[in-house]
Amino acid sequence: MNAWFDYTVNGFVIGNIYALLAVGLALIYGVANLVNFAHGSVYVVGAYVGWAAITYLGTPLPLTILCVVIVSALVGVGIERIGLRPLHGSSRIAPLLATIGITLVLDQIVQLIFSPDPRAVPMQVPEWRIPLGGGTIGALDLLIAGIGLVSAVVLYGFLRFTKLGWAVRATAQDSDAALQMGVDINKVNMAVFAIASALGGLSGLLVGMYYNQISPAMSFEATLKGIVALIIGGLGNVPGAIAGSLILGLTESYGIALFGTSYRNLFAFVVLIAMLVWRPNGLFAGRRSLPPEPMTGTFITRSRPLKVPRWAVVAIIVVAALLPLTGHPYLLQIGANSLLYAMLALSLTLVAGTVGQISLGHAALLAIGGYASGLLALDGGWPVALAMPAAGLITAALGTALVFPAFRLTGHYVSIATLGIGEIVSLVILNWTGLTHGAIGLGGIPPLEIFGYDFGSVESTYWLSLVVLVLLALLQVRLLNSHLGRSWRAIRDDSVAARSYGVVGDRYKALAFGYGGFAAGISGAITAHIYSYINHETFSASISILALTMVILGGLGNVLGAVLGATLLIALPEAFRDLAEYRILIYGVVLLLLIRFRPQGLLGTV
Amino acid sequence: MSATEAALLRLDRINSFYGPVQVHFDLSMEVRAGQIVCLLGGNASGKSTTMKTILGLQRPRSGQVWFDGAEITGLPTPAIIRRGIGSVPEARRLFGAMTVRENLLMGAYTRSDRAAIAQDEERVLALFPRLRERLKQKAGTMSGGEQQMLAMARALMGRPKLIVMDEPTMGLSPLFVDRVLALIETINREGVTIFMVEQNASLALGIAHYGYVLQTGQIALDGPAAALLRDPRIRDAYLGGTTAA
Numbered sequence: 001m002n003a004w005f006d007y008t009v010n011g012f013v014i015g016n017i018y019a020l021l022a023v024g025l026a027l028i029y030g031v032a033n034l035v036n037f038a039h040g041s042v043y044v045v046g047a048y049v050g051w052a053a054i055t056y057l058g059t060p061l062p063l064t065i066l067c068v069v070i071v072s073a074l075v076g077v078g079i080e081r082i083g084l085r086p087l088h089g090s091s092r093i094a095p096l097l098a099t100i101g102i103t104l105v106l107d108q109i110v111q112l113i114f115s116p117d118p119r120a121v122p123m124q125v126p127e128w129r130i131p132l133g134g135g136t137i138g139a140l141d142l143l144i145a146g147i148g149l150v151s152a153v154v155l156y157g158f159l160r161f162t163k164l165g166w167a168v169r170a171t172a173q174d175s176d177a178a179l180q181m182g183v184d185i186n187k188v189n190m191a192v193f194a195i196a197s198a199l200g201g202l203s204g205l206l207v208g209m210y211y212n213q214i215s216p217a218m219s220f221e222a223t224l225k226g227i228v229a230l231i232i233g234g235l236g237n238v239p240g241a242i243a244g245s246l247i248l249g250l251t252e253s254y255g256i257a258l259f260g261t262s263y264r265n266l267f268a269f270v271v272l273i274a275m276l277v278w279r280p281n282g283l284f285a286g287r288r289s290l291p292p293e294p295m296t297g298t299f300i301t302r303s304r305p306l307k308v309p310r311w312a313v314v315a316i317i318v319v320a321a322l323l324p325l326t327g328h329p330y331l332l333q334i335g336a337n338s339l340l341y342a343m344l345a346l347s348l349t350l351v352a353g354t355v356g357q358i359s360l361g362h363a364a365l366l367a368i369g370g371y372a373s374g375l376l377a378l379d380g381g382w383p384v385a386l387a388m389p390a391a392g393l394i395t396a397a398l399g400t401a402l403v404f405p406a407f408r409l410t411g412h413y414v415s416i417a418t419l420g421i422g423e424i425v426s427l428v429i430l431n432w433t434g435l436t437h438g439a440i441g442l443g444g445i446p447p448l449e450i451f452g453y454d455f456g457s458v459e460s461t462y463w464l465s466l467v468v469l470v471l472l473a474l475l476q477v478r479l480l481n482s483h484l485g486r487s488w489r490a491i492r493d494d495s496v497a498a499r500s501y502g503v504v505g506d507r508y509k510a511l512a513f514g515y516g517g518f519a520a521g522i523s524g525a526i527t528a529h530i531y532s533y534i535n536h537e538t539f540s541a542s543i544s545i546l547a548l549t550m551v552i553l554g555g556l557g558n559v560l561g562a563v564l565g566a567t568l569l570i571a572l573p574e575a576f577r578d579l580a581e582y583r584i585l586i587y588g589v590v591l592l593l594l595i596r597f598r599p600q601g602l603l604g605t606v
Numbered sequence: 607m608s609a610t611e612a613a614l615l616r617l618d619r620i621n622s623f624y625g626p627v628q629v630h631f632d633l634s635m636e637v638r639a640g641q642i643v644c645l646l647g648g649n650a651s652g653k654s655t656t657m658k659t660i661l662g663l664q665r666p667r668s669g670q671v672w673f674d675g676a677e678i679t680g681l682p683t684p685a686i687i688r689r690g691i692g693s694v695p696e697a698r699r700l701f702g703a704m705t706v707r708e709n710l711l712m713g714a715y716t717r718s719d720r721a722a723i724a725q726d727e728e729r730v731l732a733l734f735p736r737l738r739e740r741l742k743q744k745a746g747t748m749s750g751g752e753q754q755m756l757a758m759a760r761a762l763m764g765r766p767k768l769i770v771m772d773e774p775t776m777g778l779s780p781l782f783v784d785r786v787l788a789l790i791e792t793i794n795r796e797g798v799t800i801f802m803v804e805q806n807a808s809l810a811l812g813i814a815h816y817g818y819v820l821q822t823g824q825i826a827l828d829g830p831a832a833a834l835l836r837d838p839r840i841r842d843a844y845l846g847g848t849t850a851a
Contacts, residue, residue: 163715170701170712177699180661182687182716182764 005135007257008250013141013210015249016148020203021226022233022241023155024196030172030236031185031192035412038079038099039200040223041106046072046201047121047214048114054122061124065147065202072201073194075106080193085186086596091301092411093358097552098595100360100545103219104588111216112581118215121208144206151199152242159238164191172236200226220541221265224423227416228272234282235412244283262439266427272420277405280413303600305558313560320466324459332458336530338570339465343523344543345550345562346472347516352548353557353605354480355512356492358415361422363543364402365517367429369395369524370534371436374445377529385450388525395521400513407506410495422544429536441535448529461530468526469563472519476559479515480606488512489557489606542584549591555601564602613672614639614768614799615660620669622655622823629655630666630823637768637816642790642800644810644831647820653803654696656820657772660801661693662686674767688716692766692798696773698757702746706737709745709756713763723763730759733792751782758789762798769793771802775809787813811835 021043028036046068053059053067083098125143129136159165170178171188179185204222208214229248233240248268255267275282324332344366352358373391376382382390402425406417429436436442448455448464455464479485487508490498495505528534550569554561569590573583594601613636622630629652637643647653658664660671662683671679678686687693692713701709710730714723731738734755740748745756754774761769774790775783791813794800804810811817811831819827819840827839834840 166704166708166712167715169704169708173701173703174699176663177695177701178712179663179683180687180693180695180699181712181760182684183712184682184684 003135003257005133007253009135009137009141011250011253012246013144013249014253015246016144017203017207017210017245018225018229018248019148019242019245020151020199020206021222022229022245023151023238024199025226025230026233026236026238026241027168027192027196029230030238031168031175032084032095032189034084034095034099035227035230035235035416036079036083036099036196037096037223038083038102038106039196039226040219040221041103041110042072042075042079042197042200043204043207043222044107044110044214044216044219045075045204047204047208047218048110048119048216049201050205050208051119051121051214052114054124064124065205068201068205069198072204073198075201076193076195076197077190079197080190082592084189084193090595090599093415094301094595094599096358096412096415097548098592100548101588101591101595103223104545104584104591107216107219108582108585108588110219112585114216116216118213120212121205121214123209123212125209140209144210147202147206151202155195155199155238158195164188168192224265224419225268228268228275228420231272231275231280231416232283234285237282237284240282240284247283262427262431265423266431269420269424269427273405273417273424276409276413276417276420280409301599301605303555303604305555305561305604305606306602308560308603317466317470321463324462329458332462334571334574336458336462336465338567339462339469340523340527341547341550341570342469342563342566343465343472344520344547345554345566346469346476346559347519347523348547349551349554349557349559349562350476350488350519351512351516352551353555354485354488354492355509357418357509357512358548359403360415360419360544360548361425361541362418362520362547363539363541364422364425365395365399365520366524366527366543367425367534367536367539368398368517369521370528370539371429371442371524372398372521373525374442374528374534375435377446378442378444383451384446384448384529388522388529391525392518392521395524396514396517399517399521400510403513404506404510407509419541419544422541426536426540436536439535441533441538442528443533445528445532445534447532448526461526465526468522472522473559473563476515476519480557480559484508484511546587549587549594551601552594552599553590553601555603555605557606558601558603559606561601561603612639613637614674615801616672617656617659618670618672620656620659620666620671622652622659622664622666624655628823630659630669633669633820633823633825635818635825635828637799637801639767639799640794640797641815642794642802642813643816643818644814645801645803645818645820646805646807646810647803648805650822651820652823653805653820654772657696657770657803660686660770661691684716687764690765690767692761692764692769694757694761694769694771694774696776698753700745700753700756700760703744705742706745706748706756707741709760710737710763713760714765716764722765726763726765730762733762733789734759751778751785754778754782754786755789758786758793762793766798768799768801771800773803773805775804775806783809807840808835811840 021039025036025039028034049071050064050068053064059067079102083102084095087094087098125139129138159169167183167188171183171185175185229245230241232244232247251271252264252267256264323335348359348362369391372394373387376387376390377384402421406414409417430439448461455461487503490503491505491508499505550565551562553568554565615637617633617635620630620633645653645656655664659666662681665680670677673689701712710727717723736752737756737759774786778786787809790800802810811834814831817831817834818825
């Protein structure tokens with residue numbers, strides 16, 4: 001009984017923290033139709049600014065809060081200026097990708113300044129606790145509740161009674177009409193980013209105090225939790241975001257009480273997927289189906305793909321095949337790594353580029369492939385030569401089945417759903433100890449060996465990967481030039497028109513995810529046998545983002561582009577090893593520059 | 607030239623493109639102060655693009671837009687609105703989840719003279735008494751005709767010199783069409799110049815002083831409304847199918 005009271009209080013407190021995040025996301029989605037993936041970075045910035053203010057300046061609590069609010073708001077304004085404003089009129093997905101680039105950059109900067117190690121935030125609130133209703137409430141709980149409440153009231157007053165607040169609401173409802181009333185949309189966006197980021201930064205500070213620990217790594221999770229709360233309440237619905245956050249906080253708190261801490265996030269993401277499948281408009285909307293995406297602009301930037309003559313492709317393959325003759329093991333290792341990433345990129349360029357489903361959870365396919373092959377060989381005693389193709393098929397089937405509920409979603413919702421599904425896969429691997437060995441990971445995976453021939457050497461690993469990649473790429477080119485390829489592109493460009501011509505979207509999406517799952521699964525399987533040890537974090541979400549950057553770099557939908565993107569992003573950072581610390585920063589900047597200046601990628605979209 | 611004779615709005619040799627497709631070919635026209643001027647034309651004749659060009663929502667590749675003695679080509683939309691143009695967009699485009707009153711106040715967004723805004727609110731509500739009953743109601747819950755009135759009232763709240771209207775009678779019942787037209791005339795008599803784009807030629811010419819006929823991006827015909835109504839070319843091309851005389 002006592003414990004339940006405490007769990008409820010805890011749920012409300014966490015819910016309040018999520019609400020500060022989710023309200024900002026809702027405001028931003030409202031005016032800009034954008035899910036801001038950089039929101040978690042602002043939260044981290046807020047936490048660190050608070051920590052630095054207390055540690056170095058010795059600020060008292062109100063001043064700490066003021067510092068956090070101001071700096072976070074400025075960061076928000078910067079995000080709007082870089083990630084949103086210059087992209088006006090570009091493809092629908094461009095601002096979302098830009099915020100991903102910004103989050104990579106911001107997180108890395110925080111990490112470079114403050115080191116990746118966790119820090120303890122000095123407690124600025126008295127430590128007393130009032131016994132109440134069988135449990136206790138502490139001063140910090142009250143502070144967080146108070147800040148949540150005050151923020152909500154101030155925000156309500158702003159939206160309801162100020163001119164800028166009306167402009168925000170008007171823009172959210174119809175930005176074109178607001179423009180014709182004389183509303184400066186850029187100013188509105190800037191104000192909204194500032195407010196949202198101030199609240200997000202505040203949330204980071206409070207979380208730091210509550211858990212007494214902050215680290216740059218909390219960014220991603222904060223973004224995810226904010227998005228889950230946002231989806232529960234309905235995209236763009238501000239009061240809904242608050243309610244959704246409290247529901248999420250309580251669900252997590254009770255879930256932990258019943259099942260244990262490692263299940264916390266699993267609850268959040270299962271709730272997310274359930275909402276997307278059954279109530280994509282949120283708990284509080286009357287409509288069951290999604291509103292149509294705004295039809296302005298194309299989904300991906302159209303371009304004429306660069307024609308690469310057949311002999312050049314053959315020449316590239318020949319040169320690649322002869323690379324081991326140079327006898328540089330280090331070079332070959334990078335080469336093999338590039339080839340394995342290229343398989344993942346092939347898979348993603350099909351799903352994201354050709355079919356237009358921007359997947360943010362693609363690394364999960366690697367994990368499924370790696371675990372499937374590893375477990376078949378290790379616990380099932382299968383020969384590696386059979387385990388790997390089987391893993392490809394398992395990944396194809398499982399990957400498609402997992403994404404299947406999300407097939408009716410479009411645009412932003414697909415990205416959110418795949419992100420959630422990716423996290424679920426990793427959490428299931430962590431928690432399903434009986435099958436996956438849980439947190440210990442999978443050790444002693446047999447090395448690459450095909451019918452008695454040992455592929456363990458760098459050269460043979462490289463050659464095997466090259467052969468597999470070339471086969472997959474040729475198959476993919478065949479598919480793209482067939483009737484199937486045309487249907488895929490039709491679904492991407494206009495799903496309604498495609499449907500009215502009898503192209504059943506779900507079936508074709510399933511084929512794409514199936515083929516994509518196979519390619520990625522094989523890549524994961526080979527990787528697992530090379531590494532000999534994998535765990536639930538080996539194929540993390542950052543790999544999904546990296547793969548997306550590769551695909552955009554090469555040109556969405558472009559097969560050769562995917563290979564080129566993978567090679568460049570794996571090989572180039574190796575060439576500048578001294579910059580290893582800045583690798584993620586470089587990826588982020590590359591992504592941002594591409595979206596801004598060459599959205600069609602190096603070789604062009606197909 | 608007297609004040610009422612001067613062109614309040616002037617389009618000078620506009621060439622617009624939508625992607626690779628040219629929409630306007632050297633389009634020139636003017637709207638004189640104090641008048642109701644209508645722009646007629648069928649589908650895809652470039653009517654909506656003309657509207658967008660005036661409001662700064664689309665930039666012409668060449669040519670100039672002049673308003674109230676100054677060039678406004680290429681200005682951002684809010685700046686154009688601040689110079690004294692009110693807009694009644696196609697399909698009304700109200701802020702459906704905001705109240706009627708909030709919609710009216712959004713119309714006065716570019717102004718900061720609170721007392722004068724309150725006065726204008728009274729004036730507008732006197733003109734549209736139906737809206738007074740519904741001040742606290744969400745705009746999206748009203749009937750189409752009431753919404754059209756709110757859209758006009760909202761445009762008036764900016765105290766514009768010129769109101770541009772995109773198909774103000776579209777989708778209204780015949781009863782409301784007459785009332786909307788009568789209100790347009792009333793607004794005009796109070797000194798506001800009106801530029802309206804219409805597909806329904808006979809209705810528009812019935813209240814307008816001057817008319818332009820747009821055909822594939824060029825002015826095919828223009829003249830005083832009364833003359834156009836009698837013009838056999840208009841009767842054949844635009845009034846043939848209509849029952850109105």
